[in-house]
Amino acid sequence: MTEAPLVVRDLSKSFGGLNVTRSVSLDLKPGEIHALIGPNGAGKSTLINLIAGELRPDSGAIRLNGVDVTGLHSEQRVRSGLARSFQVSSVLKDFTVLENALLAVVGRRQPALNWWRSTLSDTQGVEEAMAALEKVGLARRANAKVATLSYGERRHLELAMALALKPKVLLLDEPMAGVGTEEGHELTELVSNLRTDCAILLVEHDMDVVFALADRVSVLVEGRMIATGAPAEVREMESVQHAYFGTEDVW
C-alpha cells in the first residue's frame, strides 16, 4: 500500500516554555478534505507553519508522499508537491493577476530559472497560469492589477496561485476569512471541487463551511489533537464539546 500524501508523526514545538504543538499526529488521505478546527490559540497556524516548513519542529517527522521532508526548507517542500495559502491575503499587489499566477508556475519549475527571456513570452507558462486562473474564474481579470481587485477576488487568486503549483497536498489557512456570505459559498464550492486534484488540509473557523466540505475533522486544543473522525462523529464527542465549546451548545 502506498503511503498517504501527508503523514505527520509526533510533531512537537515549543516557544520558550510554551508548548504550542504537543506530539501531534495526522494523516491526509488521497482526495480528502481534512478540516482542522480548534479554539483560538490552539496552535492551528503553528501546525500549518510546521507542515509548510516555515517553522522547525523540536521533534517528530513529516512525510510527503512517503518522503521525509522534516529537514527540508519551505521552498524545497513546495517543489515536492506541497502548497499553502495564507490567512491574510498576500498576493503581490503591484503585479497583475496573470503575473502573480505566473510566479507560481515558474516557482514550481525551478531551479531552471530563466534570467533573460521575457516572462510573458513563455507561452506554455502563460497557458498554465491561465488554466489555474480559469479554474477559479479569474481568467477575464488576468491583466488587471491586483490592487484593483476586490477582497474576494484576491482570495480566489490566492487559491489559483496555490493550484498553479500543482500540489499533491494543499494547506488552506482560512481561505474564506473575511469574505461575504455569497462569495463564501462560491469559494466553498470551489474548494470542494479541488479534492479531485489534491488532498487538502483546511483550517477554518466557520462550522457551516467545515461541515459542508470536510470528509474528516481533527480537533486541536492547547496543542494536542484530541479527536479525529467523521464530522458527525466528532460533533457528538463529549470531550470535544467540553474542551472546545465549554458546556454551552453552540451547534
Add this chain to the structure above:
Amino acid sequence: MLLLFLLLAVAPLGLEAYLLGELTRVMIYGMAACAVGFAIRHGGLVSFGHAAFFGMGAYCVLMARNAGYQDALLVWPLALLAVAVLALVIGLLSLRTGGVAFIMITLGFAQMVYFIISGSQSLGAADGLPLFGRDTLAGLSLDAIHGFHYLVLVALGLVLFVMVCLSRSPAGLALRGIAHDERRMKALGYAPKRLQLAAFVFSAVVTGFAGVLAANFYQFVGPAYLHWIVSGELLVMVALGGIASLSGGLFGALILVLFEAIFSEYTTYWRIFLGPAVILSVLYLHKGVHPAVERLLGGRDD
C-alpha cells in the same frame, strides 16, 4: 527616457568641454545609481556599501596601469571579474542578515575595503595616483572628451537594456516578488537568498563598471572613490529618482549634479539645498522624480 538619451546624444555637438564633462559624469554616476536601485527594486536589498564596488572598479584600472596594461578590452573585463568576486564574498556574508542589519554590514565591508586600499603605498595610499591619460579601446585613444562621452553613452544604454531584459525575465519577476514579500515567494517554491545574491552581484558589477569609467573620466584614482559618502550619494540619487522605473537613478544623478553645478557657484555648502530637495521628493513625489517627469510629459511610467 528617450528624450534624455537624445539630449545626451546631441550634447557633444553644442556644449563646451566643461559642461559636456558634467553630463558624462551624470551618466557615470547615473549608471551606478541605477545599479543600486536595481538591487532595491529587485530583491529588496538596500546596500550602503556600493562604494566598495565603485572604488574596486577604479582601482583595478590603476593596478592594471601599474602592471603596464592599458587597453579597455583586456583591463575592463578583468576589473568587472574582480568586482564580481568581491561582491560574491560580501554578498554571501551580508545576505545572512536582512533589513537594517544588511545596510550596516554592507557599510562595514565597504569600510574594510576602504581602509585596506587607502593603506597600501603602491596604490597611492591616502593621496591616490593620477593615471596620465585614459585607457585605449582596441588601440584607439579615448583622451578626447567627445569620444569618451559617446562611449559612456553606449555603455549606459547597454546596461539599461540588460536591466530591462533581466527585470522582465522570470528571475527578475521573482526578485521583485521577493522585494515585496519574501515569505510568500518561499511558499511559491523560490529560494530567495540565491536570487538575491545574483541580483547583488549584478548590481555590484554594474557599479564597478561605473567605477572603471569614473577612473578614466577623472584620470585619477584615490580613496575618495571608496568613501562611504559615495554609497550615500548613490542612495540619495536613487531616492531622488525613485525605484518605480529602472532608470530612476539616472534622473537622480542628473538632479544631484545639476544642484552641485548651480549652487556651488554661490556657496560651498550647496548640500544645504540638496537636503530639502530630497525631503520634498520623498514626501510629495512618492515614487521619485522620474515618473513625475514622465507624467508631466504625458508619458506612461513603467
